[in-house]
Amino acid sequence: MTADLLVHNAYIYVDRDWEIPSGWIAIKDGCVLAVGDSSNEPEAKRRISANGRLVTPGLINCHHHMYQNLTRSFGPVTNGTLFEWLTGLYPLWAKLDADTVYLSTYVAIAELLLGGCTTSMDHMYVHPKPFLIDAQFKAANEIGYRFYATRGSMTRSVEDGGLPPASVVQSEDVILEDSVRLVEKFHDAAPGAMNRVALAPCSLFSVTERIMMESARLAEKHDLRLHTHLAEDPEEDVYCQEVYGCTPVEYFERVGWATPRSWVAHFIYPKPEEISRLAHAGVCTAQCPCSNMMIGGGSADLMGLRAQGMPVGLGCDGSASTDSASLWLEARTALLLGRYKNGPHSMSARDALDAATRGGAACLGWEEIGHLRPGACADLVIWQMSEVSLAGALSDPVEALLRCGPATAGTTIVNGVPLVENGLPNLPNLNDVLKEHMKQARRIQRLNP
Template structure:
């Protein structure tokens, strides 16, 4: 369809933050073909008077967990550990049809609130290929762009827990990647999602790294969400989680790390040098009492930063405008001097 939005305001979100007023936007078959005062003599099939509307690029949700779309509003006054025990036992055993519906529910909310692309750190324990196919099909049918970071872990959460072998888990991710064309999921990419460095053996982390290199896949993991997480890393490795990942050659521009609430200045330097991205999840971190990520310090050190909602059970929604506002305002109660406060204009590109 040939569609023109006339007389609108366009927020380009480019490096110069150019704002176009009284602008026409022509769209042909879902692709913007003209921007500015239209000189075309061809009358569009549909003309929309958009003089009171703002058009801007869609937002990106860089960290969520789609099964949690079934668990909004639960476990309201719990920190991360008890919250995980309360929320995830039921969500870890969803049927493929339920997984498909959960993905669609989250996609519907995100699209309705301006988000067009998502990184889903997708969890099922134990992971299985049918579950990955189901979530991929959900995003395919929603029309969203999605990176499905298949969650991996081989260190048990509790005594007696049986988890698939490293070979089996890596095999699921590789097969899911190869099956995307068969499933006609052209807007969906498969990635590797180690749950967190402390939840994975070096063998699993290295295997994930090698598969990512072999197929050009992204890596996505949790990092230092709580003080407990940060302390556990130092207990296990004698160094931070970021330093451990650096020693395993996992810090690359293709790695993103969710939360990073308790990173230190040495971690900042390593992340900046590697080009890895920290995903700030301000609403989730507040809801679970995890802390306030050092957003201003990360940016000052040159670390790439993105924003995420986290799962709906730790956020109660998937609205990225809410995450944007929280990211801006939280730094103002975190001891950051007013002259260093991040503005809305600076936060929008994150």
């Protein structure tokens, strides 16, 4: 059989336990047809040489807030705590509409592609206008990107004892009705799908108990995944004790979320016994090392969680907290942070890459991504670095990927289609989108034209 595309002359990281020092990947109909060594290369309609560079599965972003790239590095809140940062930015985010969400999603995906990310979720929890997630799918589908939207929500405004203004929260009925609408319109559970939907109330302190419980019920009914922030900040513990009379994890369990459907973001401040309970229940975690360090709120112990049986993926988190969206940078930072906290023998580059691939796939409950075994989605990256950065790095290209650098995607392929080539995005509308994005960012930030 003739392949649609052959990537060859590559060092291939196929999966956590399979590497081919000099090999090829054959792609057909958006899937990996076969992999092999330098002998017996199959016929293909198109051939791309990696020129001896490292090829890995596309990285997976399992926690993000794409709309926040409209307020990156916003001066008045750059040095605040998490709660100070949120309360300072909520009034700006109240200006979001379908057009600005489309623009921010398009820009976010372009940035993620350049950092080697081929699948991303997005946690869209601010809804000052309707149909914002529809605008996200529009951008993702125009680009041809594998996108996992999560229907976020908030019900508790300042008037109800929460943090956000009333302009960005919604009623329980509106949230639940729109959740069902989005699932029926966009969710595709088939292998190799490009569009999926999960349910994602923002946090335990921003929605009612009914939303948490009804989201769990809808997830069971429609076979969906669940996502939220959990144990992110010590103030969350204080809030939960005052309002619910328990810890955040205990409340999470009480509302029916301690199931294999759930993955949570951050998970920095649980008690040791709580980690064990959620790991046993099948819950996964998204570590966001750059954002957590930027805000100064600590970070999850990636290898410690894995040692207790909890799958851990990586996330960029909001583009207004980490101020960038590179999964390569998150993987490198996870490696550095893990070794800094637990010693040089505690974590390798392969551990970090595994979190960025298989760990992310586990969070999203998606078996066909995060590896390059035959039958997997044809999502992969040919990495590039300057010759200066790689000078002397001869023995182990996987370690070099995260220890040397900076690295970017020379080629990013999603669903068998190159979306980045020669280090540049194949997105013909990108320049126009960037111009309009700048205009809208200035409006939202109250800056003069």
